[in-house]
Amino acid sequence: MTQIIRSGAFLQQCWSVHPLCVQIKRMAGDRTLVLICTSCKSAHHLALGMVTPQESAAQAPTGSAAGGAADRGAALLTDCVARHQAALTLRDMDVFQDLVRFRCAECRRHYEVTVSSFETHQR
Numbered sequence: 001m002t003q004i005i006r007s008g009a010f011l012q013q014c015w016s017v018h019p020l021c022v023q024i025k026r027m028a029g030d031r032t033l034v035l036i037c038t039s040c041k042s043a044h045h046l047a048l049g050m051v052t053p054q055e056s057a058a059q060a061p062t063g064s065a066a067g068g069a070a071d072r073g074a075a076l077l078t079d080c081v082a083r084h085q086a087a088l089t090l091r092d093m094d095v096f097q098d099l100v101r102f103r104c105a106e107c108r109r110h111y112e113v114t115v116s117s118f119e120t121h122q123r
Contacts, residue, residue, distance in 0.1 A: 005059050007097035008118035011035070011044040015090055024088045031074065033113075033123040034081050035090065045120040046100060049114035056108035077111050078121070 002050060003004045014037050021039040028034060028045075035044040051073030084106035091110070092101040095118075102111045 003122045005120040005122065006118065007120070008093070008098065008115065010042070010120040011046075011118060012093055012095050014042055014044070014120075015041055015093065017091070022090050024081060024085055024090075026085075027078050033077075033081070041047070041123050045119040045121065046113070046115045047117040048074060048077075048118075049098075049116040051114075052112040053077070054110040054112065056110075076109070077102075077113070080107060080109065080111075 004122055011022075018037065018039040021036055021037050022044075023038065025034045025036045025043070031048045033046045033048055035046070036042070037044070053073045053076045087106035088102050088104050090100065090101045093099065098115045098118075100113045100115055102113065103109075104111075
């Protein structure tokens with residue numbers, strides 16, 4: 001039976017204890033990013049709110065329309081998960097502000113994600 005805990009504190013503790021074991025598994029169709037921990041065998045589900053991509057300082061900035069910035073960020077993150085899942089890492093998180101930051105080593109982009117809900121599924 002899987003126990004479900006609805007708090008970002010469990011992901012934060014899991015990541016702080018074994019940061020190299022937390023990996024991005026997949027992006028679900030309902031804007032949910034699933035992370036797994038290979039050490040404690042937990043699955044962390046993050047319901048995505050606003051996704052803000054940040055280009056690397058080494059890259060030329062890409063122009064975007066201000067109105068579609070939220071959709072563009074989510075689309076970029078979804079594409080990044082599909083194309084370079086192994087290159088994405090959790091870099092920072094703040095459960096008080098419901099913010100999570102990821103970095104893709106392949107495309108050198110950072111993603112600042114507002115999380116609308118956290119769920120940890122434990123076996």
